[in-house]
Amino acid sequence: MSYAKVLCVGLVGVTGHLVEVEADLAPGLPTVVLSGLPDTALNEARDRVRAAVVNSGQRWPNRRITVNLLPATLPKHGSAFDLAIAAALLGGAGELPLAPLEGVAVLGELGLDGTVRPVRGVLPMVAAAARAGITRVVVPVENAAEASVVPGVRVRAVDSLHRLVAFIRDGASLLDPPAPPPIPSRPGPDxxxxxxxxxxxxxxxxxxxxxxxxxxxxxxxxxxxxxxxxxxxxxxxxxxxxxxxxxxxxxxxxxxxxxxxxxxxxxxxxxxxxxxxxxxxxxxxxxxxxxxxxxxxxxxxxxxxxxxxxxxxxxxxxxxxxxxxxxxxxxxxxxxxxxxxxxxxxxxxxxxxxxxxxxxxxxxxxxxxxxxxxxxxxxxxxxxxxxxxxxxxAVELMDTGRxxxxxxxxxxxxxxxxxxxxxxxxxxxxxxxxxxxxxxxxxxxxxxxxxxxxxxxxxxxxxxxxxxxxxxxxxxxxxxxxxxxxxxxxxxxxxxxxxxxxxxx
The missing domain is CATH 3.40.50.300 (P-loop containing nucleotide triphosphate hydrolases)
Structure with missing residues (x-):
């Protein structure tokens, strides 16, 4: 299989839009082409994803790779697409069966060592996914508590690309969101x-x-x-x-x-x-x-x-x-x-x-x-x-009566x-x-x-x-x-x- 697709979410202001991350692998000079109006941070995902895949023990496909973000006319910002791009690439290369990610929105930034780092705007992203009918999301572990406040969405968390790969390939467990801590009583100005x-x-x-x-x-x-x-x-x-x-x-x-x-x-x-x-x-x-x-x-x-x-x-x-x-x-x-x-x-x-x-x-x-x-x-x-x-x-300042x-x-x-x-x-x-x-x-x-x-x-x-x-x-x-x-x-x-x-x- 040389084609795969994973769902993600993009933000324009506070409005989230469901984004399909497509990966197509074809014979030719090894390179990665990213399309779909990416900004500078997203263009740099090519190098982050490659290093994260290799350092997570996975084989990097030496083919001509085209990654497209649909809808292509919507501007894409930030690094929240990294994890979805990595999963789509590995799925298109035949390394991963992506059936477990069917109907799942995947969010997260990748470090060069394969760790999944938190991103901004997870709450409106998950809310947008819920409005689009998505009931399951995968987010960075540090964003899990934030994502879990959106009703009607099952949230699972990952701390590394390796954990996501083990879940897709072997059915290993993902992380659950932490239990909400008790609300502290902080008396403010009175x-x-x-x-x-x-x-x-x-x-x-x-x-x-x-x-x-x-x-x-x-x-x-x-x-x-x-x-x-x-x-x-x-x-x-x-x-x-x-x-x-x-x-x-x-x-x-x-x-x-x-x-x-x-x-x-x-x-x-x-x-x-x-x-x-x-x-x-x-x-x-x-x-x-x-x-x-x-x-x-x-x-x-x-x-x-x-x-x-x-x-x-x-x-x-x-x-x-x-x-x-x-x-x-x-x-x-x-x-x-x-x-x-x-x-x-x-x-x-x-x-x-x-x-x-x-x-x-x-x-x-x-x-x-x-x-x-x-x-x-x-x-x-x-x-x-x-x-x-x-x-x-003085009488108002020093009044200790009523x-x-x-x-x-x-x-x-x-x-x-x-x-x-x-x-x-x-x-x-x-x-x-x-x-x-x-x-x-x-x-x-x-x-x-x-x-x-x-x-x-x-x-x-x-x-x-x-x-x-x-x-x-x-x-x-x-x-x-x-x-x-x-x-x-x-x-x-x-x-x-x-x-x-x-x-x-």
Whole structure:
């Protein structure tokens, strides 16, 4: 037999595609030709596979070898095809009967000594195989725990090419995925640690309940960073669908721990203010990798000292905040990553950032305006809640009386508010108020009475609010009503929403 075929999976962004690895061996000058739009790492598989086959005690066929990856029009990236290429070559040479690999997807990178090394993106690869009807996969042993979280797929692991050959030829056993370790209890930052700042705590709770973006402006030491870091602690855990999405993104980025368990807590990303556009929204040559905004998908992206970021870097967030996705266009095709995040920005009110605030500020009015103007109007217009925090007073900092509410207590209210919103918007498929399109909010069924929105309409007519701002205030009002357990917002909710939207900058 001079032809053999083994199944594998290729990734384009977070989307997996079933790939058929074909090997044809013909008489002629010994060489290996690899076709099917391989990248540089995949082209180098010819040398890796040859060394791995020989060092695993197998005979290398001295013939003209053609390896084709179907579909040929789909770009192929990375080294996850190595193990499938080796199996197809040995099968085409007549060394292995490939019947045991019928309907099995094979993934793994080969070392020169024949060891099977882990690869990135195993979780979305196995998920794609499952969607294509594949029920059995073979993966590197270090990726086995990660692959086993995909339901409906039987996962077996290998640590070397020799083990795979013994399984195919002699029926030897493959390795089972390790048992999932117990989930460690890691107490994170708690809202009870935050002294004072009732306005900031209220804004944080509303942002969590409605999925709203948040801007915190205030002097150093006011608690901006402490509040932002505690936002994930009051967000609900991710459901199965969201957890698979988030875990798949971290798998592609190579950031999953070896235990491979699903990420259930909303992720938190806080890039340094020197971050580049590529590190924030994604990029890189060849296959574009996810950036911080995608790694924070279904969680929180925190930009501390936001005015210190490069202007272009901040402006690159405008489209992801609006669409919830990042499309990275490259010469060989585009890559799309999800980016549904809650953005939290923190900023000092001026360059000198005196702890005493306006009293001790040494900045000229023009310098203060220029500093905050680094956060452009279009970007701020996409941030729902914008509040200014006052400096802490001694009585708030040293108060040892009634303890502040913990994250657990606030999280219960947030969960109830989110449940109410999800039930209300179930027909449209939206889960939180921030996702509801403006036209739906203004339809007769959900339109708020004119006497309740009178102040809001005046702000729109005089230009103090944009049409986008009008809708965002309405969404905040719905969230306030959900937190208070009411069916619809009233005029007081609208007034509070206007204050949270326009009272900061």
């Amino acid at each position: 809202l009870a640690d935050v002294a004072g700042q009732e306005l900031g705590r209220r804004a944080l709770e509303i942002a969590a309940a409605g999925g709203h973006h948040l801007a915190l402006i205030g002097p150093p030491g006011a608690g901006k960073t402490m509040l932002a870091e505690r936002l994930p602690s009051i967000l609900p855990e991710l459901d199965d669908e969201a957890a698979l999405e988030v875990t798949a993104l971290h798998s592609i980025a190579g950031l999953l721990p070896r235990d491979g368990r699903l990420i259930r807590r909303p992720p938190f990303q806080a890039p340094h203010h020197t971050a580049t556009v590529a590190s924030l929204v994604g990029g890189g040559s060849g296959l574009a990798r996810p950036g911080a905004v995608s790694l924070a998908h279904r969680g929180v992206l925190f930009l501390d000292e936001a005015p210190e970021f490069q202007r272009g870097t901040l402006e690159a967030l405008r489209q992801p905040l609006e669409n919830g996705r990042v499309l990275l266009a490259r010469a060989r095709g585009g890559t799309e990553y999800p980016a549904q995040v809650q953005l939290v920005v923190a900023a000092n009110p001026c360059p000198c950032a005196k702890p005493a605030g306006d009293v001790a500020c040494e900045c000229a009015p023009l310098a203060r305006r220029r500093y905050l103007a680094r956060l452009s109007g279009p970007l701020l217009d996409r941030i729902d809640v914008q509040v200014t925090l006052d400096p802490l007073r 303890p502040a509410e913990s994250s657990a207590v606030v999280a219960e209210r947030v969960a109830r508010a989110r449940a109410a919103a999800a039930a209300r918007w179930a027909d449209g498929g939206w889960r939180v108020n921030a996702e509801v399109p403006g036209p739906d909010l203004r339809r007769s069924r959900w339109r708020l009475p004119a006497h309740d929105t009178q102040a809001l309409r005046k702000l729109l007519d005089c230009g103090a609010l944009s049409a986008r701002g009008f809708d965002r205030v309405t969404r905040i009002a719905w969230t306030i009503a959900d937190l208070d357990g009411r069916d619809r917002p009233d005029a007081d909710d609208i007034d509070e929403a206007i204050q949270l939207r326009t009272g900061s900058i």
